[in-house]
Amino acid sequence: MSQKKSSEPTPLYFVGIDGGGTKCRAELYDTTGNLLGAGVAGAANIARNGDVARQSILDSVKAAIEHANLPPETLASTLACGGFAGANLPSASNALKQWQHPFHSFYFTSDLHTALYGAHDGANGAVLVIGTGSCAAALKDGELTQFGGHGFLLGDxxxxxxxxxxxxxxTLEAIDAIQPKGQLAEAVCDHYQAHSATALVDKLNQANPGVFGELCPIILELAHHAEPTAQALVKEGCEYLSAIARKAIQQSNGALVLAGGVAHALQPLLDSDVQAKLTSSTHGPEWGAIMLYQHGAFNQGANA
Amino acid sequence: MSQKKSSEPTPLYFVGIDGGGTKCRAELYDTTGNLLGAGVAGAANIARNGDVARQSILDSVKAAIEHANLPPETLASTLACGGFAGANLPSASNALKQWQHPFHSFYFTSDLHTALYGAHDGANGAVLVIGTGSCAAALKDGELTQFGGHGFLLGDxxxxxxxxxxxxxxTLEAIDAIQPKGQLAEAVCDHYQAHSATALVDKLNQANPGVFGELCPIILELAHHAEPTAQALVKEGCEYLSAIARKAIQQSNGALVLAGGVAHALQPLLDSDVQAKLTSSTHGPEWGAIMLYQHGAFNQGANA
Structure with missing residues (x-):
């Protein structure tokens, strides 16, 4: 672990940050652990777009400082610790280490690590994150093992x-008439206001995962009403999610906490042996990040 | 259709260009249709990376001119017409129209259009392209209808x-131990020299389609030797390819020509009704591009 300057005064504030593929959340605490303010900003997947992620981290912390009615200069006396999507990839992590951040000091790990640490208060246990991306992880005697979380192109x-x-x-196959065109395909075209294959591909070919995630509530609603394609997709997804959750439960030999914006909706559809291991979270990932710092458990210190 | 300057002399040469996701090929002809030289360069998918595509187009034509033992200045008296992957997308096509190209004049359409026109000598017929990407198309009374070809992220x-x-x-699921780890997963790890999920994702997360295509011969070889996962993937792919080819055959009411680097290997695995419609190509896509120009069938003229 590194700090900004070894001769600098101790930090006056701690900020815990949770950065995912769609949102970045920050919680500002005083040194005795009282919550002073919270802030939210945009995407902070450091493997997808480092510039955007750094801006979101900064924006979320600035918003938390403002929410706490503290002056902007507070940044320099705030120790920041965060968990970010993509931080498990060496290339992304190494790039973030080079950041000339404005904080007192800066520590980070993966969003999974902080979520897991907060969820079980540092004890052994498992987490299944279902949000813009998906991932499971186990904490066993301080060691993190990840299942899934391979990103938008190759997993999730x-x-x-x-x-x-x-x-x-x-929908594209339905437009090509090699699949039946049902309610799901209609809803996809309506949502993106794109009614030809060319229009859909032109709009979505380079789009961020979050743009695809916009469809999630529509798909869940259609699956709930037994639209066959939506139902099949949700079933395939939940089988995978149950499989990685089961691995994490076995590895940690502990209980499972769910996290992420889609978790609540899919929870009843997970396999029953996985549901039987569910417990509620002790703390959020923001506080998990601060605990990781305090327990000296960060495996990646930021640059000075 | 537009030309560079209406007062300019007529071109002394024609170059037909075929630009796909991995290679760009150019054939240089004199005005009476004699082949003078041919050149090859890198990827020319104009929807994926316009800068790279323009450079590949230029490099392939320069190589053809050099192959013909003509001086570099030949570019300015050469009429260029090409078919490029991605040209069916308005955003990509509009960007290419702005190109300040060095040719006498420049016409383009999709690679599918030129392949189809060359394959059936301008007559009604269908084409199934299986290369880095995949696509089928029908030509019926001069009108092109496309099936598939929705790109690396959403189709192909x-x-x-x-x-x-x-x-x-x-392979990532096999590393997570939620799928059996067989010969295919071993071969993928060996090929990329990446033996953990993190190493694989870090290497491939942002990789071009061509980097994934490197695995194709390995997968086909394993499928040939009955490796179950490789066999299942090839089967799923060929069912889709047969479905889009069937649509194109029905639409054109004609015969089917195969094109692309993977077509030869997959041909015996296509459905028998599709195989029954196979015929060989009359001309290549490079000559197809020149015929499209000569028949006034280009629907997209380049800028001056």
Missing amino acids: KGSGAWLGKQAVVH | KGSGAWLGKQAVVH
Whole structure:
């Protein structure tokens, strides 16, 4: 672990940050652990777009400082610790270490690590994150093991972005008339206001995962009303999610906490052995990040 | 259709260009249709990376001019007409129209259009392209209808890049131990010299389709030797390819020509009704591009 300058005064504030594929949340605390303010900003997946992520981190912390009625200069006396999507990838993590951040000091790890640490108060246990992306992880005697979480292109099955992407793939095949065109395909075209394959591809070919995630509530609603394609997608996603959650439960030999914006909706559809291990979270990932710092458990210190 | 300057002398040469996701090929002809030289350069998918595509177009034509033992200045007296992957997307096509190209004049359409026109000598017929991407198309009384060809993220099933991507997705699940780890997963790790999920994702998360396509020969070889996952992927791909080819055959009411680097290997695995419609190509897509110009059938003129 590194700090900004070893001769600097101790920090006056702590900020815990939770950065995912769609939102970045920050909670500002005083040194005795009282919550002073909270802030939210945009996407902070450091593997997808480092510039955007750094801006979101900064914006969320500034918003928390403002919410606490503290002056902007507070940044320099605030120790920041965060968990960010993509931080498990060496290339992304190494890039973030080079950041000339404005904080007192800056520590980070993956969003999964902070979520897991907060969820079980540092004890052994598992977490299943279902948001824009998807991932499971186990904490066993301080050691983190990850299952899934391979990103939008190569994994993240069952997540909001994956459900959306699969719905678009289906819609394109329905437009080509090699799949039946049902309610899901109609809803996808309506949502993006794109009624030809060319218009859909032109709009979505380079789109962020979050843009695909917009379809998630529509897909869940249609699945709930037994639309066959939506139902099949949700089923395939939940089978995968149950499989990675089961691995994490076995690895940690503990209980499972759910996290992420899509978790609540999919929880009843997970396999029963996985549901039987569910427990509620002790703390959020923001506080989990601060605990990780305090327990000296950060494995990646930021640059000076 | 537009030309560089209406007062300019007529071109002394014609170059037909075929630009796909991995390679760009150019054939240089004199005004009576004699082949003078040919050149090859890198990727020319104008929807994926316009700068790279323009450079590949230029490099392939320069190589053809050099191959013909003509001086570099030949560019300015050469009429260029090409078919490019991605040209069916308005955003990509509009960007290419702005190109300040060095040719006498420049006309383009999709690579599918030129392949189809060359394959059936301008007559009604269908084409199934299986290369880095995949696509089928029908030409009926001069009108082109496309099936598939929705790109690496949202379609291109059965293509080299799709087979490779699916093999990587499988390998990541095998590393997570939620799928059995067989020969295919071992071969994927060996090929990319990446033996953990993190290493694989870090290497491939932002990789071009061509990098995934590198796996195609390995997958086909394993499928040939009955490796179950490779066999299942090839089967799923060929079912999709047969479906879009069937649509194109019905639409054109004509015969089917295969094109693309993976077509030869997958041909015996296509559905028998599709195979029954196969015929060989009359001309290549490079000559197809020149015929499209000569028949006044280009629907997209380039800028002056």
